[in-house]
Amino acid sequence: MTLWEYIASRSDMLAFQTLQHASMIAQCVLIATLIGVALGIAVYRNERATALATGTTSLIFTIPSLALLGLLVVPLGLGVWPSVTAITLYALLPILRNTIVGLTGVDSSLVDAARGIGMSRTRVLTRVQLPLAWPVILSGVRTATQLAMGIGAIAAFVSGPGLGDQIFSGLARVGAANALNATLVGVIGIVVLALIFDAVLVLVGKLTTSRGIRIHA
Amino acid sequence: MSTTVTAPRGQEKQQQEAPIGSRWRVLLTPLAVLLVGAATIGYTRFAELDSTEARSLSLGFLADKLWEHIGLTTISTVLVLAIALPLGVLVSRRWMRWSTPAVLGIANVGQATPPVGAIVLLAATVGIGFWPAIIALVVYSVLPALRNTMVGLQQVDAALIDAARGIGMPAWRVLAKIELPLAVPVILAGIRTTLVLNVGVAALAGFIGAGGLGEIVVAGVNTSRPVTLLVGSILIALLALLVDWIAGLVTKALQPKGL
Numbered sequence A: 001m002t003l004w005e006y007i008a009s010r011s012d013m014l015a016f017q018t019l020q021h022a023s024m025i026a027q028c029v030l031i032a033t034l035i036g037v038a039l040g041i042a043v044y045r046n047e048r049a050t051a052l053a054t055g056t057t058s059l060i061f062t063i064p065s066l067a068l069l070g071l072l073v074v075p076l077g078l079g080v081w082p083s084v085t086a087i088t089l090y091a092l093l094p095i096l097r098n099t100i101v102g103l104t105g106v107d108s109s110l111v112d113a114a115r116g117i118g119m120s121r122t123r124v125l126t127r128v129q130l131p132l133a134w135p136v137i138l139s140g141v142r143t144a145t146q147l148a149m150g151i152g153a154i155a156a157f158v159s160g161p162g163l164g165d166q167i168f169s170g171l172a173r174v175g176a177a178n179a180l181n182a183t184l185v186g187v188i189g190i191v192v193l194a195l196i197f198d199a200v201l202v203l204v205g206k207l208t209t210s211r212g213i214r215i216h217a
Numbered sequence B: 001m002s003t004t005v006t007a008p009r010g011q012e013k014q015q016q017e018a019p020i021g022s023r024w025r026v027l028l029t030p031l032a033v034l035l036v037g038a039a040t041i042g043y044t045r046f047a048e049l050d051s052t053e054a055r056s057l058s059l060g061f062l063a064d065k066l067w068e069h070i071g072l073t074t075i076s077t078v079l080v081l082a083i084a085l086p087l088g089v090l091v092s093r094r095w096m097r098w099s100t101p102a103v104l105g106i107a108n109v110g111q112a113t114p115p116v117g118a119i120v121l122l123a124a125t126v127g128i129g130f131w132p133a134i135i136a137l138v139v140y141s142v143l144p145a146l147r148n149t150m151v152g153l154q155q156v157d158a159a160l161i162d163a164a165r166g167i168g169m170p171a172w173r174v175l176a177k178i179e180l181p182l183a184v185p186v187i188l189a190g191i192r193t194t195l196v197l198n199v200g201v202a203a204l205a206g207f208i209g210a211g212g213l214g215e216i217v218v219a220g221v222n223t224s225r226p227v228t229l230l231v232g233s234i235l236i237a238l239l240a241l242l243v244d245w246i247a248g249l250v251t252k253a254l255q256p257k258g259l
Helices: A003-009 A011-043 A047-062 A065-076 A080-104 A108-116 A121-158 A164-172 A179-208 B002-017 B023-046 B051-057 B059-091 B094-112 B115-125 B130-154 B158-166 B171-208 B214-222 B226-254
Strands: none
Touching (some): A003 A011, A065 A080, A065 A121, A065 B214, A108 A121, A121 B094, A121 B115, A164 A179, A164 B115, A179 B115, B023 B059, B051 B226, B059 B094, B059 B130, B059 B171, B059 B214, B059 B226, B094 B130, B130 B171, B158 B171, B171 B214, B214 B226
16 A cells, blocks of 8 residues: 555544644643743743743753653543643743743843833833744744654654554554554654644744844844 | 843853753752662562563663663764764865755754654664664754754854964864864754753654663553553653763863863
8 A cells, every 4th residue: 555545545534633633732832832931921030930940841851751751641641631741841941941031132221211101010021021022932932843743743652642643553563564654644744744833833923023123033 | 231231141041051050950960860760769679569560670671771771872872973073064164055054954854753753664664673773863863963063163253264264274273173162062062962862762762672761661551550651751751861961061071161
């Protein structure tokens, strides 16, 4: 059976798994972005809190994905939860780090000026600091998405959703018919998804970057 | 005035993060790793294990798997460096500059490949075992290492290269005396990343019977033994943290003076 025949004969299932993979990654990265940016805003002014937050996330980051999944399976059981938790935790570090770098990189005279014309702290944050830090934060989100794609593939090992299932069913049948096809479909599907997500994020960056700083970004 | 203070502060922070974090962590990491490691191994000695668990958690078996894991990681990292460093230097020579976007593009696509996919693909085409796993590890991590070497060399100030050429240094001396030493911090950071990454990818080698601590995790899931799964996962995590710590110290020690 050729690769095309394999895809054609299982197109429904493959489409479902691709969609599942994409939606899992999108949701995890979204949660990680919300947590990461909120955490970054909370800690960036305090050096100690910054060190603690980046230290903790880089500790998690150093732990290999298979080990983290294994550690999470024991309390959370097999399935969606350990996968989603692990992916979100991994996606956190680049987003948090870039949020902190982006926010500390904002020219403090701009913040002073905004305060000077009577803006409240919140308004300075939402109208001045976050828009200026946004390109940096977004590049963290891109890194996080790419990472999440690869880790999502391992999720199938703990019965998680997505295209990783193709890779592992290929593994289970190594040497038999369709083993290579299944693996190839899984790998290529994930690479293509990663490229599509990255392109979407670049587009999002173009559309959401404040017009005044687009030249620098 | 405050403008000039803020911008460099942000950069400083980034550079501080690159080595090993705050000072207390330098000793904390190995201590914590030792403690948790001892507790984990101790638990497997004294807990009541059924025969399936006992088989995959005996001291000899654990030591074998740990040793295999270190072997997988070391051999693949050495191979990656042997390929990525010379290749990185080659493609950043002036007459090879045209190839840079192509190489970086391939490197980006390579990074999007899930490591478990690379390993299973190798198993499906080459076969299972130690060497296919090594090939997969090398293929997977050679691209980030290559990219790091290129970036490291690219960020060297062109004026310094011009100056060195100007005082009559031949190209190879400029490379050896100026470009490489100035690129060392970035290259070393890349090697550290490669090494830690390889500890993680080597864990996936357990899927294709190439040995390593990943086999304990796989055995734990396949036989539904949470204790086995947990011990395997903890040992992999500890190994990664320890390797990262050692690499961090080495990175610091090898930093050229004057930078």
